[in-house]
Amino acid sequence: MITDDIPRSAPARGSGLPPSLTPALLARLTARVTAAADAAKVTTNAPYTGAPLADLPVSTPADVDDAFARARAAQVGWAAVPVRERKKILLRFHDLVLERQDEVLDLMQAESGKTRRDAFLEVTDIAITARYYARNAARLLSPKRRRGAIPLLTRTAELRHPKGVVAIVSPWNYPLSMAAGDALPALMAGNAVVQKPDTQTAGTALWALDLMREAGLPPGVWQMVVGRGSSIGGALMDNADYMMFTGSTATGRQIARDAGERLIGSSLELGGKNAMLVLDDADIDRAVDGAIAACFPSAGQLCVSVERLYVADAVHDRFVAEFAARTGKLRMGAAYDYSQDVGSLTNPAQLETVTAHVDDAVAKGATVLAGGRARPDLGPLFYEPTILTDVTPDMTLYENETFGPVVSIYRFSDVDEAIARANATSYGLNASVWTRNGVRGRAVAARLRAGTVNVNEAFAAAWGSIDAPMGGMGDSGLGRRHGADGILKYTEPQTVAHQRIQGFNPPTGVSHETWAVVLTSALKVLKAIGSR
Structure with a gap:
């Protein structure tokens, strides 16, 4: 469709x-x-x-x-x-x-x-x-x-x-x-x-x-x-x-x-090739809203946006139908006000990449559920928010970052399968899990190989929690920002240690052998009293 x-x-x-x-x-x-x-x-x-x-x-x-x-x-x-x-x-x-x-x-x-x-x-x-x-x-x-x-x-x-x-x-x-x-x-x-x-x-x-x-x-x-x-x-x-x-x-x-x-x-x-998991107990209306927010902000030109969407069998058909319908109704255009849902790509290279990825997928058998084309009638760099299914490993966008308003949907039968497929990437920047059960969602999140994981949110919850570190695993980077x-x-850490009265060398008049016995006894006492 x-x-x-x-x-x-x-x-x-x-x-x-x-x-x-x-x-x-x-x-x-x-x-x-x-x-x-x-x-x-x-x-x-x-x-x-x-x-x-x-x-x-x-x-x-x-x-x-x-x-x-x-x-x-x-x-x-x-x-x-x-x-x-x-x-x-x-x-x-x-x-x-x-x-x-x-x-x-x-x-x-x-x-x-x-x-x-x-x-x-x-x-x-x-x-x-x-x-x-x-x-x-x-x-x-x-x-x-x-x-x-x-x-x-x-x-x-x-x-x-x-x-x-x-x-x-x-x-x-x-x-x-x-x-x-x-x-x-x-x-x-x-x-x-x-x-x-x-x-x-x-x-x-x-x-x-x-x-x-x-x-x-x-x-x-x-x-x-x-x-x-x-x-x-x-x-x-x-x-x-x-x-x-x-x-x-x-x-x-x-x-x-x-x-x-x-x-x-x-x-x-x-980079990132971020995954969103919609579990079988997800609130579908909230999950659809979440997918819109996860896939299409800044026309998909966001390191933490979602490009892979895994949906449980039990809710797959309803979710996909509603997601495609909502995506097709997004307002797209150029305006210096809050009237638009999706804007333009930023440079011709991104338009070229997005177009090439989608065209390659379609040529190899992918199905377009929404979007799938440039919109020069709106401006030189506009591309419609795009949903694909039937995406296979031989397609360029299967494992490569598109960095545009394009997401591929995959069906899964159990949570272990979804986690394994979400983790089957060299990237590890961000992920999203949707479920009515917060305990279950956090447990799934802990098994995902990503620097940030959001439960019932696209990316803003983790990004906005600025007291916590943000960054990627694997090919998504080194180090962290925030927190x-x-x-x-x-900064450079520096240790300054001031030794008073007695150090590790024996006092005057005490042999090294005797001092070793004293220190050995002291170490045993420290361990016995729970000293750290």
């Missing part, structure tokens, strides 16, 4: 840039790029229309070196700023983001083509992130008393020092969440940051930098460079004290190799 009733929303309101994106604003943002005065320029285009959007100066490797030199100089003073003062800056930034959200919502939509509702989720995410690290950094970074080697005689503390200058490479699909969300904890930990946002959505990242400067961040502490990874990626790696990267698994592997060669740390959020891990990874 191919549904042909996806609403055709006229792109009138999205045909030009919104009034908030004035030439003065764009000029102010692009001036934040670290580049020579006579730098070459690159023009970005608005996905809704293909029209030119902004001219960005292109940074060279020498510009990157210069950014790091200035960042190192600024970082010394920034690290000396008390955490309570850094906290005030983040909380002012929090308020500015919420107050000026319409401006950044327009900018995100113009640069990425996503709907306003998807863009707004990034605003809420960054407000939560800023508040969390502002309010918790002092606790997480403060010196911690640790058990000493000899009770009462060894005073041991764990200290946390900033890494220095952190390099962040952030992607185009979530330009505010991924850019500011990784920079804020690095800055709060006392580091400087040199960041390379994706060129297409650099304006949104520069907007966050601009607001942080307005909130009180000193000059030089957070800088941005613009350019291809093939041109300036090496300079970023050569200068960094730590590397934070979000992007493809192939590039992530290379970064991990390069970071290992330099003996610096790295955190990598990479304590999200800030402590940007």
